[in-house]
Amino acid sequence: MSAARLAVSAAIAPVMDAPRADATQVSQALFGETLDVLEDAGEWLLCRLRGDGYEGYLHTAMLAAPPAAPATHTPAIPQTLLFPAPDIKSAPARPLYMGARLRVSGRMEQFSKLESGGYVITSHLRPLEAPAPDAAGVAEMFLHAPYLWGGRSVAGLDCSGLVQMALTMAGHADVPRDSGDQARRTGAPMPLELTRGGRLRRGDLVFWKGHVAMMLDAENIIHANGHHMRVAIEPLRAAMTRIEASGGGRVTSLRRP
Secondary structure, eight states: OOOOOOEOOEEEEEEEEESSSSEEEEEEEEEEEEEEEEEEEEOOOOEEEETTEEEEEEEEEEEEEEOOOOEEESSSSSEEEEEEESSSOOOOOOEEEEOOOEEEEEETEEEEHHHHHHHHEEEEEEESSSSSHHHHHHHTTTTTTTBOOOOOOEETTHHHHHHHHHHHHTTTSOOOHHHHHHHHHSSEEGGGGEEEEEEEEOOOOOEETEEEEEEEESEEEEETTTTTTTTEEEHHHHHHHHHTTOOOOOOOOOEOO
């Protein structure tokens, strides 16, 4: 399989830093996302995701020919189910995750039929042209999701994956995958003194070296982190104290998307 352009056919496709199953997962690609093949390594392909430009190796078993027409919808909730028939008792149902790219070809009662096959509850979908009104509200949907290095779904995600998903679902374009790039390119920079006195606002981003969190209000953040090993809410000041004490350093930058 070495076509110039492919699409993800699995619910989640690990993106690895080397062409082998025991390599490190650096990101994930979700169902329907498209990618360009840069190098053929047999069962593994070095690919560049078209959505965020991220590069890594994906296994050919999780890839297929791209759809003929563009996607129209994505799940509006962290996880929905793909049913084989328009019946909630039909089995086996498979997961689809927020961020998946789906093309709806018809509707039947409470179901939307997908051009790629199967049925999804219509109320679980959001048209791509109708983004969520609040990025922080999207992030809150992932509360208690497990921390996973390179993850991009409610089944497991990392700090930058949570921020990227929240901002992308809220209509922000070209959100980078990694926290370092987000700190340089996402939104407008703000002075560090705003961390004092409750002057930050909902949706602002707080960066440490290798880590990012999103403000929920003037005092509290939400972030996927290795301390709690899940998506957690905590006071910014408490997180700053804990991260510095553990060797993670001080806040390096603030950005307002």
